[in-house]
Amino acid sequence: MAASEPLLRAEGISKDFLGVTALSGVDFDLAAGEIHALVGENGAGKSTLIKILTGAYRRDAGRIVLSGEPISPSDVMEAQSLGIGTVYQEVNLLPNLTVAENLFLGREPKRFGLIDRRAANRRSREILAQYGLSIDVSAQLSAYSVAVRQIVAIARAVDLSGKVLILDEPTASLDAAEVSRLFAILEDLKARGLGIVFITHFFDQVYRIADRVTILRNGHKVATRPLAGLERLELVSMMLGRELKEEESHRAPAGEAGERPVVARFRGVGKRGRIAPFDLDLRAGEVVGVAGLLGSGRTETAELMFGIAQPDEGRVEVDGRPAGFASPRDAIAEGFGFCPEDRKQDGIIDDLSVRENIVLALQARRGWTKPLSRKEQEAIADRYIAALDIRTSDREKPIKFLSGGNQQKVILARWLATDPRLLILDEPTRGIDVGAHAEIIRLIGELRERGMSLLVISSELEEIVAYATRVRILADRRHAGELDAGAISADAIMRAIAAGERHGDGQGRAAEIMQEGAA
Amino acid sequence: MTSSRLFPLATTLLIFVVAYALCIVQYPNMLSTRVLGNLLTDNAFLGIAAVGMTFVILSGGIDLSIGSVIAFTGVFLAVAMGEWGVPPLLAIALLLVLATLFGAVMGAMIHYLAMPPFIVTLAGMFFARGMAFLISIDSVPIKAGLYDTLHGLYFKMPGGGRLTFIGMAMLAVFAVGILVAHFTSFGRNVYAIGGNRQSAELMGVPIARTTIAIYALSSFLAGLAGIAFSLYTSAGYSLAAVGVELDAIAAVVIGGTLLTGGSGFVAGTLLGILIMGLIQTYIVFDGTLSSWWTKIVIGLLLFSFIALQRGLVWLSARRSGAAAMPA
Incomplete structure (x- = not known):
C-alpha cells in the first residue's frame, strides 16, 4: 500500500x-x-x-x-x-424530484436542447442496476x-x-x-x-x-x-487521549429499587396500530432500559407516556393520583421530561442560543407570565454548561453550531433545569462520539443515584447493560417481557428480543396492525 | 408517489370540468366558443403574469411586485408612445428590458442579502407603483398604429368566438412555460431550489444565477402581462392592476402548486386561471349576483386547496412512515 x-x-x-x-x-x-x-x-x-x-x-x-x-x-x-x-x-x-432527476441534476442528457427524460431514465436504471437496485426511477x-x-x-x-x-x-x-x-x-x-x-x-x-x-x-x-x-x-x-475506564463500574445496584416509591404507574395503556396495551411502574431511583428492534414500539411507548400521543385505552397514575396527559404540557406539569430521538427535528431550536435552549422547558413550565430574568437564565445556563461539560465557546452561541454530542447535552440540561422526577430519554447517545457517549452514560447513573426515575430507550445493548436497573423488552409493537437487574446482559436482552419477535405467529399483533393499516 | 404529485392537478381539472358542466346545465349558452374566447381574452394578462408567479412559487419564493409592474408598464407605454414620441416597438423593447432588470435586481437582493422574497418584492411593489405615479397620475389613453393592428389580429373560431391576439399570447406563454419548467435545466434547478435549497446547492445547482433568473423571468412576464393589459384596456393608469399579484398567487395555488415550493405544474396554473375566469363568467351570465361573489368563491376554493395540500403532505408523511416500518 x-x-x-x-x-x-x-x-x-x-x-x-x-x-x-x-x-x-x-x-x-x-x-x-x-x-x-x-x-x-x-x-x-x-x-x-x-x-x-x-x-x-x-x-x-x-x-x-x-x-x-x-x-x-x-x-x-x-x-x-x-x-x-x-x-x-x-x-x-x-x-x-424523481430518482432519475436526482441522479442527473446538473448534467441532464439533452436532445434538441431539451432534457431527454427517456435517456435519463434509461441511464438511471443502468446505473442503479450496478448496485442491485431495480426501482421505478421516474417515481x-x-x-x-x-x-x-x-x-x-x-x-x-x-x-x-x-x-x-x-x-x-x-x-x-x-x-x-x-x-x-x-x-x-x-x-x-x-x-x-x-x-x-x-x-x-x-x-x-x-x-x-x-x-x-x-x-x-x-x-x-x-x-x-x-x-x-x-x-x-x-x-x-x-x-x-486517555485510558477508558470500564463502563461496567457504573452498574446499577440491584434489589433496592423495590422499596422506593412509584412515581408513575401505567395500567393497560395502549393505542391501536401503534403499541399494544402495557403495564409499567416507574420508581424513583431506577433506570428502566427499553430494548427492541426498529419499529418494535419503543418511541411509541415514550410518546404515550409523555402525552405526545393519546392512548385510547388504559389509565395513568402519578403519585397514586389518576392523571391523564392531553399534551406534553400536562406531562411537564407533573415533572416529566422527554429527550426525543431525533434531536435535530424535535429537540433543538437551531437558531436559539445555548442559553435559550436550556431555559426553554423551565420557562414553559413556569408559564409565560413569570419570565425568568436574564440573570437567572444566565446562571442556569452557566451551571449546566459546567455541570454537563457542554463544549461551547459562549453560552450565547446558536446551538446549531455545536457538535451532536454537545447538542444532546444541552437538551438534557433543558430537562434537568426543570428538576424532573421522571425523565424519558429516546436514544440519548445516537450519533455522538465515544467520549460524550461515556459521559452521558455516567450522567444517567448520577441522576438515578439522586433519586430520579428514568426510562431510557436505546438500540445499543451494551449501553443498556451499563445503566439499566431493569430492562423492558419490546417486540412486534408490544411489551414482550422484562429482565430484572440480576438477569441483565447483552446476550440475555438479545435472546429475549428474538423470543419476543418469534412469538408473533402471523395471528398476532403484527397481522392485526397490517390489517388496520390496510383499512 | 407519482399519483400523489398529480393529484392536486387532477383535482383542479375535475373541479373545472364539473363546474363548467354545472354552468352549462344552468346556462346552455355558456357552451360556446364566444365564452371560451372571452375567457382567454379577459384573463390573458393575469395568465401571463401567473406563469411567472408559478416559477417563483415553485422555487419556494413569492413575488408581490407584479401588479405594480403591470401598472407601470401601462403608464410607461402610454406616455412613451404618446408624450415622448417613442416608436411603439422600441417602447415595448425598452419596457421589457427595464422590467427584466428590475426583477434581476430583486432576485440579486434576495440571494446576496439573504432577504426573504416577501420583503424584497413588497419593496419592489411600492417602488414600481410609485414610479408609475411619477410618470403620470392620469389614465393615459394609448393611440398607436401597432395597437390597432394587434387588435385586428384574431382567429374566428367556429361558433363566432374570437381567439384574440392577447389570448393567443397567453396560450403561447403557457406553452413556453411548460417547456421551460419541465424540459430545461433551468426548470429542474427551480424545482431543486424549491425542494431544498441547501441540498440543491450541494448538488451543484447554481443558486445565485437561478434565483436571479427566476425573479427576472417573473418581472419580464409581468411586463409582458402589462403589455397585454394595455392592449386590453387601450390605456395606461397608475392605479390599475392593484392586487393582481394576489390573483396570480391564487391561480397558482388553485392550480395545485405547493406554496412551500418544489411541487406543481405550470399547466395547473392555466386551469387555475380558467376556473377563476369561469366563476366571473357565471356571475355575468347570472346577472343578479354581485361580482364580490367571485372573491368569495375564490376564497373558499383557496381554503379547500390549502386544506387539500396539507392533507396530502400529511398522507405522504404517514405513508413514508409506514414504508420505513418493514425495513
Whole structure:
C-alpha cells in the first residue's frame, strides 16, 4: 500500500476559523481499492478535513495530490469533476424530484436542447442496476426509504466523480440489514478500484469494513493504522487521549429499587396500530432500559407516556393520583421530561442560543407570565454548561453550531433545569462520539443515584447493560417481557428480543396492525 | 408517489370540468366558443403574469411586485408612445428590458442579502407603483398604429368566438412555460431550489444565477402581462392592476402548486386561471349576483386547496412512515 503512489494524498493540511485552529498539519492518504475509516471525537476535525478535500472549505496550508497531480478544488463541483464525490450525513438529495432527476441534476442528457427524460431514465436504471437496485426511477425519491436514497446518493457521487468516495456517517439512520447492504455495495466499489473514506462513530463498522483507520484528535492526526491487529481499547484510547475506564463500574445496584416509591404507574395503556396495551411502574431511583428492534414500539411507548400521543385505552397514575396527559404540557406539569430521538427535528431550536435552549422547558413550565430574568437564565445556563461539560465557546452561541454530542447535552440540561422526577430519554447517545457517549452514560447513573426515575430507550445493548436497573423488552409493537437487574446482559436482552419477535405467529399483533393499516 | 404529485392537478381539472358542466346545465349558452374566447381574452394578462408567479412559487419564493409592474408598464407605454414620441416597438423593447432588470435586481437582493422574497418584492411593489405615479397620475389613453393592428389580429373560431391576439399570447406563454419548467435545466434547478435549497446547492445547482433568473423571468412576464393589459384596456393608469399579484398567487395555488415550493405544474396554473375566469363568467351570465361573489368563491376554493395540500403532505408523511416500518 505504501510502496506505490497513493490515489489521494494530503500533506500538512491546516485550517483556522477566526483564530481557532480546526486542523493543524494533518497528513492523510488513501489508496485505490481501499476503505479508510476516519474517526475522532466531535470537534476532532473530521468534517473540516472532509470539507477541505471536497472543496467546501479552502485550506490555509498544505498540499493535496490526487493521482499524482496537485489539486486545489475551490468548490464542491470542481472536486467532483476532479474525481472526489461525497455523500453527506443527512442524505442530501431532493425528495421532490424523481430518482432519475436526482441522479442527473446538473448534467441532464439533452436532445434538441431539451432534457431527454427517456435517456435519463434509461441511464438511471443502468446505473442503479450496478448496485442491485431495480426501482421505478421516474417515481419521486420521497417514495423510497432512507436506505434506498442513500444508495442513490452513492450512485450519484460515484457516477459524477469515480475516483474517491467520501461517506460522512452514512449508517447513522440505517438498521442492521440496510447497513449490511450498504457494506456489500462499498466492498463492490472497493473491488472496482475506488478509494473510499468512511466516517462513522460505530467501532463495529470500522472493524467490519475498513482496511485502515486514521484517528484525529483536537485538529491533529494521532495515527493511521491498519485495522488488522489493532486492539479496540487502543483505538478508543487514541481517540480520547486517555485510558477508558470500564463502563461496567457504573452498574446499577440491584434489589433496592423495590422499596422506593412509584412515581408513575401505567395500567393497560395502549393505542391501536401503534403499541399494544402495557403495564409499567416507574420508581424513583431506577433506570428502566427499553430494548427492541426498529419499529418494535419503543418511541411509541415514550410518546404515550409523555402525552405526545393519546392512548385510547388504559389509565395513568402519578403519585397514586389518576392523571391523564392531553399534551406534553400536562406531562411537564407533573415533572416529566422527554429527550426525543431525533434531536435535530424535535429537540433543538437551531437558531436559539445555548442559553435559550436550556431555559426553554423551565420557562414553559413556569408559564409565560413569570419570565425568568436574564440573570437567572444566565446562571442556569452557566451551571449546566459546567455541570454537563457542554463544549461551547459562549453560552450565547446558536446551538446549531455545536457538535451532536454537545447538542444532546444541552437538551438534557433543558430537562434537568426543570428538576424532573421522571425523565424519558429516546436514544440519548445516537450519533455522538465515544467520549460524550461515556459521559452521558455516567450522567444517567448520577441522576438515578439522586433519586430520579428514568426510562431510557436505546438500540445499543451494551449501553443498556451499563445503566439499566431493569430492562423492558419490546417486540412486534408490544411489551414482550422484562429482565430484572440480576438477569441483565447483552446476550440475555438479545435472546429475549428474538423470543419476543418469534412469538408473533402471523395471528398476532403484527397481522392485526397490517390489517388496520390496510383499512 | 407519482399519483400523489398529480393529484392536486387532477383535482383542479375535475373541479373545472364539473363546474363548467354545472354552468352549462344552468346556462346552455355558456357552451360556446364566444365564452371560451372571452375567457382567454379577459384573463390573458393575469395568465401571463401567473406563469411567472408559478416559477417563483415553485422555487419556494413569492413575488408581490407584479401588479405594480403591470401598472407601470401601462403608464410607461402610454406616455412613451404618446408624450415622448417613442416608436411603439422600441417602447415595448425598452419596457421589457427595464422590467427584466428590475426583477434581476430583486432576485440579486434576495440571494446576496439573504432577504426573504416577501420583503424584497413588497419593496419592489411600492417602488414600481410609485414610479408609475411619477410618470403620470392620469389614465393615459394609448393611440398607436401597432395597437390597432394587434387588435385586428384574431382567429374566428367556429361558433363566432374570437381567439384574440392577447389570448393567443397567453396560450403561447403557457406553452413556453411548460417547456421551460419541465424540459430545461433551468426548470429542474427551480424545482431543486424549491425542494431544498441547501441540498440543491450541494448538488451543484447554481443558486445565485437561478434565483436571479427566476425573479427576472417573473418581472419580464409581468411586463409582458402589462403589455397585454394595455392592449386590453387601450390605456395606461397608475392605479390599475392593484392586487393582481394576489390573483396570480391564487391561480397558482388553485392550480395545485405547493406554496412551500418544489411541487406543481405550470399547466395547473392555466386551469387555475380558467376556473377563476369561469366563476366571473357565471356571475355575468347570472346577472343578479354581485361580482364580490367571485372573491368569495375564490376564497373558499383557496381554503379547500390549502386544506387539500396539507392533507396530502400529511398522507405522504404517514405513508413514508409506514414504508420505513418493514425495513
